[in-house]
Amino acid sequence: MHPGDYTPVCTTELGAAANLEPEFAKRGVKLCGFSVNNAPSHVGWIKDIKVATGQTVEFPLICDPYRDYAVGLGILDFTNRDSVGLPMTVRSVYIIKPDRTIAAMITYPASLGRNFDEILRAVDGLQRGKAGVACPADWRPGNRCIVNFPLSDAQAEEKFGKGGFDIVDLPSERGKKDLKKHYLRYTKDPYADAPDEDEGGARGSGLFFCC
Secondary structure, three states: OEOOOOOHHHHHHHHHHHHHHHHHHHOOOEEEEEEOOOHHHHHHHHHHHHHHHOOOOOOOEEEOOOOHHHHHHOOEEEEEEOOOOOEEEOEEEEEEOOOOOEEEEEEEOOOOOOOHHHHHHHHHHHHHHHHOEEOOOOOOOOOOEEEOOOOOHHHHHHHHOOOOOEEOOOHHHOOOOOOOOOOOEEEOOOOOOOOHHHHHHHHOOOOEEEO
């Protein structure tokens, strides 16, 4: 979601998204933009983006000149208004699954550009969920993951193999001999050894990212 065409921060963002489009494609993710302007405005803006950032925007840009979708989604920021006094849309990022449900939403104020490295990291983490793991704070691809909380230790051993995960020795769990599930358990990144060319298929292609 973008506050509007021909705005400085949005121009840099779409350039950044276009630059990283091959990285999203490797993960089976399609890009789409959204701005509260019409098609002719988008066409002219794309030319400016090319000159300003050196990148060509080839993914779709949705038009919302009457702010109908923006109102419906509840993404208007009434503390930031455009030159004619209309509230601007916030910089919301939606990562949408193939079943059209929202997997994640990240929202920035109109004054702050998005961190596309973080959006890629979010996609990587979400796709690892299919392998039965979660991702800890500041996780990066290749780092250890967390065994999904619902799995008992026995189920985790069945899934990851004997010795396939490490249990963190926590004070709250010491002395509990019949404990069937330790809540913090680390295992290796399930996709750490996947070849780059197979990333989209291995990680579950079809996630749809809308900027």
